[in-house]
Amino acid sequence: MNMPVHNQGKRSDYPINVKSAIPKHRQELLKWNGWGYKDSKFVYKNDAVYFTGKRYPIGELRLPHLIKFGTEQLNIDLTKPGIQGRELPIESDYSPPKVSPEILVQLDNVRISYSIEITDRVVHAHGHTLKDIYTLRNSVFERIPDVVVWPRSHQDVVELVKIADTHDMVIIPFGGGTSVSGAVECPSKETRTIISLDTSQMNRILWLDKENLVVCCESGIIGQDLERELAKLGYTSGHEPDSYEFSSLGGWVATRASGMKKNTYGNIEDLIVHVKMVTPLGVLQKNTQAPRISCGPDFNHVIMGSEGSLGVVTEVAIKIRPLPQCRRYGSIVFPDFAAGVKCMREVARKRCQPASIRLMDNDQFKFGLILKPESSCGGALLDGLKKFYITKLKGFDPDRMCVMTLLFEGDESEVKSSEKRVYAIGTRFGGLSAGQTNGERGYMLTFVIAYIRDLAMGYKVVGESFETSVPWDRVLTLVANVKTVVAQECRKQGITYYVFNARVTQTYDAGCVVYFYLGFNYSNITDPVHVHHTIEEKARDEIVNCGGSISHHHGVGKLRTKWYPGTISKVGVNLYLAAKKELDPKNIFATNNLVSSIPKAKL
Incomplete structure (x- = not known):
């Protein structure tokens, strides 16, 4: 897509050839059979668990509480060597x-x-x-x-x-x-x-329009690379999904992604100005960069969420913003989950959400404490006088209380004003400020939690997350019902040791996003993946029954095709298949995403 030269800076400035943090053969840096970097993992040494490397704030710090948690909650002994799994794949496999x-x-x-x-x-x-x-x-x-x-x-x-x-x-x-x-x-x-x-080698920044605050990149650019290069120029996209260290711009488009700071910067559909997608029929694109047009259906929305089933996204133009002058974290502790949800609802009603606002239930709050490097079991939030004040003088029950983490971005006056409004609403619902340190730590742990599963698998524990979006008036019912269903299914499957927790991660006018995390000891189970899938399927059925969506941002893929027709109706499925037939009549993009198979009669 051509751009006016006067808006792009010097002609020689672009394109910018980006040196990615992730190599072409990603297994040189990343785990081939696990999450993230090879040098970043949980290990046992010197009578405690440590997280290796210096990429994350908890790197090389002693985490003594994990061992007790593993023993009591999952019946595993982290002091013993874990199962390593298979070596690198070989040709004969x-x-x-x-x-x-x-x-x-x-x-x-x-x-x-x-x-x-x-x-x-x-x-x-x-x-x-x-x-x-x-x-x-x-x-x-x-x-x-x-x-x-x-x-x-x-x-x-x-x-x-x-x-x-x-x-x-x-x-x-x-x-x-x-x-x-x-x-x-x-x-x-x-x-x-x-x-x-x-698409990883398609990662150039093609142009940046400073006047209109738009940048155009090739689709393979990785989130951390995009933000690093934009920051050098004084800008940010603000799009920060949990996977942004490794996920790509094109992947965000194809899955209809959302980020932790969507309140300030928007979801991917709010950021997109222009998308170019290659199909067997030709290139699908709009020939204008206008901020909004009334020109029939918006085909950007056909591309977003298509999950690789219609073509390949090659170039994307998105909105950007100047880097915020001020960034401040915060946290609020509530007597229970219901009080925290009510606070979030009021913050959304007043439309004064900070860049990020997340609420952990009590189970996830306790789980987060085990990753604290402090020597006391409660960690900073429940230490000393603060613990006495919260639990004794204010009467908070450690087995019910929960924590909200906050991130404010903007200029200094905007941040101060937003802080004042949010904390005032928190006070109305019985909340107490828990400080910036806990807010920052809770936000950053989002990137570390994904590494827990690799550690757990070595001790015969499997785990997975799943999410939904739900109207405000059904949040508490949905969370309670799903927890009941999971408990029932675990008993039915003979599972004694498991963890299951939830958090609210994003808020909207009409509802919010709920994330669930389920992990269990499978020592007495021959096919733990099937069992986990069965439990999650029952949980997903209950989510739908309670008015929740089949996904907020993870997408449909092949795992959630069961619920796709019920979500968009038979007419909706046929409309998707009509687009598939038009754009890809020979089913070259045979991903089997969204629908489990493409009927030949439809192609």
């Missing part, structure tokens, strides 16, 4: 790549990098569902990509889609590999050649 020499010659001719090496193929066969990681550690995938390709530009993608269309091959787009919906999983019954199209 999988069928040889089903790709003809002629195709590889064509890739060479158009100068597109590719690999048929087994580790590259396996790394691109999965996202980060429980099933994905458990399979990597204990088994093999039924189907993996036959070839991985790394296009470097929009035109490279056009060439690749032409090749796949001509030779009837399958393309599965691959961004940051952080999907938790099974979206990049290869359909097990697919007999055609499967290409994993990795």
Whole structure:
């Protein structure tokens, strides 16, 4: 998309070639069978658990409370060595790549990098569902990509889609590999050649319009790279999903993502100005950068949430903002979860949400305390005089209280005004300020919690998160009912040791987002992934019964196709299939996302 030169700075300034924090062969830096960086993990040493490395605030700090928690809540002994899982994949684990020499010659001719090496193929066969990681550690995938390709530009993608269309091959787009919906999983019954199209080398900043505050980037740029480069220029996108260290701009578009600071900056649909997507039929795009147009249905919304089933997102223009002058964290402790939810509701009603506002229930509040490096069991929030004041003088029950974490961004006067309003509302609902330190720590732990699952798997504990959006008047009922269902299902499955907690993560005028975390000891269970899926399915049924959505931002993928027709109606499914038939008549993008399969009669 062309832009006026006078708005872009010097002609020589763009495009900016971004050196990514994540290498092309991501397994060189990231775990091939777990979450995040190789040098970042929980380990036992010197009579306590530590988190290795210096990438996160708790790095190399002693975390003594994890051992007791593991013993009492999950019946595991963290002082003993855990199960390591399988080594790197080997060729004999999988069928040889089903790709003809002629195709590889064509890739060479158009100068597109590719690999048929087994580790590259396996790394691109999965996202980060429980099933994905458990399979990597204990088994093999039924189907993996036959070839991985790394296009470097929009035109490279056009060439690749032409090749796949001509030779009837399958393309599965691959961004940051952080999907938790099974979206990049290869359909097990697919007999055609499967290409994993990795967008990571398409990560240039194409232009930045300072006058209109818009930046255009290639879709493969990773969140942390985007924010680092924008910050150098004095700007931010403000889009910060929990996975932003590793997820890509194109992935945010394809999954209809949301970020922790959406109150100030918006969800991805609020940020998008323009999207370019390559389909077998051609390129889908709008030929204007106007902030809003009334020109029939907005096809950006066909692209957003399409989860790689219609084409490949190649370029995205989004709104940006100047870097905030002031950033301040905060926290409020409430006597119980209901009081915290009522406070959040009032904050939303008054439309005075800070950049981020999150509420942990009591179970998650206690879980967060075990990651505190302080020597006392309660941690900073419940130490000394503060503990006496909260529990004795104010009468808060440690087994019911919960904590809200806050992040304020803006200029100094805006932050002070927002703080004053939010804390005043908190006081009305029985809340007490718990300080900036607890707020910052609660916010940052979001990035560390994902590493817990890798530690847990070594001790026969599986865990997963799932989320929903729900109207305000049904929040408390939904959380209570889902907890009851999960408890019942755990008993039915013979599960004695488990943890299940919840938090409210984002607020809207008409409702909010609830995140659930479930983990259990599977020592007496032969197929823990199936059991976890069964429990989550029952929980999801209850979520829907209580008026919740099947997903707020994780997407549908292959895991939640059961509920998709009921969510959008039969007419809605047929409308999606009509778009699929028009844009991809040969089902080149055969991801099986959204609907479990595409009826041949529809194509």
